Amino acid sequence: MLSFQNTKCECGHQNPIGTVLCENCGKPLEEAEEAGKDTPLEMRYDGIARRSQKSNPGIIDRVWNFFSSVKIAVRLIVITLLAAIVGTIFTQENAFVSFDPSTYYEEKYGWIGKVYYELGLSNTYESWWFIGLLVMIGTSLVICSLDRVLPLYRALSKQQVRKHGEFLSRQKTVYTADIKGDEAAWIGGLAEQLKRKRYRVKTDGTALLAEKNRFSRWGPYINHIGLIIFLLAVLLRSIPGWSMDNYISVPEGEVVQIPDTSYYLKNEKFTVDYYTDEELPEGLKGTARAKLYETKAVLYECTANCDDPSVQPELEEVKRHNIIVNDPLSYKGLKAYQFGFDDTPRLKAVNPVLIDKESGKTYGPFELDMRNPKLIYTLGDYTLELRQKYMDFTLDSSGNPTTKSREPNAPAFIFLLKGADLPAEGVPYMYFPKQNDKERFSQDTINGETGKRFEIKVPSMEGVAFTGAITSLNVRTDYAMPYIWVGAGIFMFGVLIGTYWQHRRIWLRIDEGRLLLGAHTNKNNYGMRADVASALRGIGIDIEPKSLDNGGNKS
């Protein structure tokens, strides 16, 4: 029946439907009022009609109305909060580098862990419904703000000085008195006091409007804009090309290409420092407490031969930086962070010889580099052709050789041994440079007859080279970051002006010697009363601030 509502105020102003207080004189519109006559007025958004308060809502209006409700917004916040709590019950999947989630949760936490995993809660924050909640909060932010900010802006920019008596007497801060003497002079005196308190004062005959800090009313809308920018920036990050997240391991002294880029990074030196016992307090003495992880890094950009694997790329140094935790290398949006390290020594190269046990002759030595071995080694009468290499040899579940990692933890090589007294197609020979691997994987058994005659072995420690420590770096680009920071900054600015300043207004009118003063603030009625009391004290009326309270002191 809203369409039949009479929204014309007695002052002659035609208000939009849904208006609580006349836009012109502030008189409460009875039809729209729920509470009783004596209670303080509902001053939210200055009693304006919000956009959502339409008479004939269509589908779009209904959706709009749903999202424009603060109650719905609070519910969305609470649901998101509860969902976030659920996600912290057990460790999320993304906290692990490598493990099998399908069995992990059940093994670690029992049946409840299994249920947790099967409900998808082990990936709560990436789930469609959690992201859906965030999108709904974003929508609510936009619609709630638009629904209120424009009508409010309109209402605040064309304020009447002389308001309806009921509007004044039903504010939360009210003062009435009988004025003797010249009314205009009295108002002038009070205006002076209020100006001193940095109020902007307008008068209209025997009515006065004093206002300050109106900007604080825009705080909530500004912070919502900041949040929207922030949320959009978060969404931007999921667009391909906007962010990259790679891990590289660079042994000391080596250059490694950063995947999917034309950049190369060299680890000139990696250092890890521990605190000495003198630096540690009693309880920690003897423990290895890290003090510093540092990679002396050089970043190169490829200038030529970048895509041809057979040619050495030409590199140009672009940046040199000592990467430590809390101080990444940064170049044109690319950042390299100290992530981890591995200083267990690994074989870099060996210098073995080939021994013919029947003749007792040795051939070689030849240099066998673990990572970049040559394909053919010519050793006198014989040649070794490299057929296969495994950096971290193991046998998979069906018994086939495979490699566990790209690090030379258990290197193994399969050569094809060729020579005049051997079959033309050659004989295979498997070689484990490390003695313990040789025994563990029974090199002699594998090589069979060939192994009884030939042997590749390292005659001395000379020529055995180990790699330096490996640093692992997290290389990232995140082009959305500036927008994230801008969004966060705008949010902070909005919150600050919305909470640390309050919009305060004082209206008064004198009708035949009777003063009626009403004051309103959106927050902090305590401060509002103090302002009024202090202004009144300035013109000789001593009054306890608390006595201005019109009841229902709901700040």
Added chain:
Amino acid sequence: MSLLDFSSDAFLVAFFLYCFGFLFYAVAVAGRNWSNRKPEDHLRRWGRIAFIVSVLGFAAHLTFFITRWIGGGHIPTSNMYEFMMFLAMAIMFAFVVVYAIYRKPLLGMFTLPLTVIIVAYASVFPQEVQPLIPALNSYWLRIHVTTAALGEAFFAVGFAAGLMYLLRTVDFKKTDAQSRRDQRWVEFTLYVIVIIVAFIGTVFAFRGVDYKASFIQEIVSIDSKGIESTTTETVEYSMPPIFKPYNSQNIEVQSFLGMKEPLFETPSWMHGVNAARKLNTIVWSILTGSILYGILRLALRRRLGAAINPLMDGIDEEDLDEISYRAIAIGYPIFTLGALIFAMIWAYIAWSRFWGWDPKEVWALITWLYYTAYLHLRLSRGWHGKKSAWLAVIGFVVVMFTLIGVNLVLVGLHSYAGV
């Protein structure tokens, strides 16, 4: 005397000043009706004395902080002890700020004991200055931790005012269903506070007599290939074992009141980090807390809430509501800045991502969402007064879980702040 020793002494001074500050607030409130003066004069006089003593305590606390900073070479906010100490100091600062706005001395009667409890709780943790690990070695340690703690301190003041509001308004004489429910929950809140006090008391009592018990625990674990392996671990207790670790043998159990053997075994399904010791501590705290609560009930001959309620007579409840809201409104931007924005900036520098859903991060977000909901609810009718006060009380529980609970119960990257 080294600077760090001086620092500890300064802390002791602060601790006693806080205790006296609380005592004087109690005198100010409780004594106003039986002193010779007019109640308002008595309140004003003792309220001022109490405030001055509290501010002196804060000054001593600040001295502790600064000297420890200089002596230790880095800002003392890098482990649980230092952080809780800083939080307590921030609460005192927030109290002074809120006091400067509202001039309500009685706020101190609830803020001071809160500070004392937090400071005492901090002392449960190891107090040595520990050299910084690389991840913490950044000036963001100063900025992020201090700002976040300051925001939380204002929430703490909001909590104190909210609790005061409840103790002031919940009528312990009424017997209708609503009043009884309110009474029960207020009493429960007080009971929990008594348990926390008892926990601290128990820790220091057993530390005082140097109690020790130790066990050797066998832990059977099955790795991903299905191979069973057994490891043994020594578990040290500093309280008599009501619950011993699961599947463990005594190494040494000192006798306590004739108790020579553990009474129960921790259930096998509790297998978090130090689960058995935590369970034992919790059981002890509830036990001693309940005894303490029982003694208080017997001494007062009524519920604690009913005993405190008359003391609050004459305090304007709407002022309390306003103070609680205002403290939270002041704390909210500071908390957002410190616990979320500065945290994101630091995380971006140190961990290469501004947000990673680490439990501590998530709980900071939960705290933020909670107070965001609170601030929005304050806009609507019907969410002032009692409901708002309860929200302020529960909010502080959320804050404390974020600060302590996450480290004790959940695991994550912030583990250096652990026990």
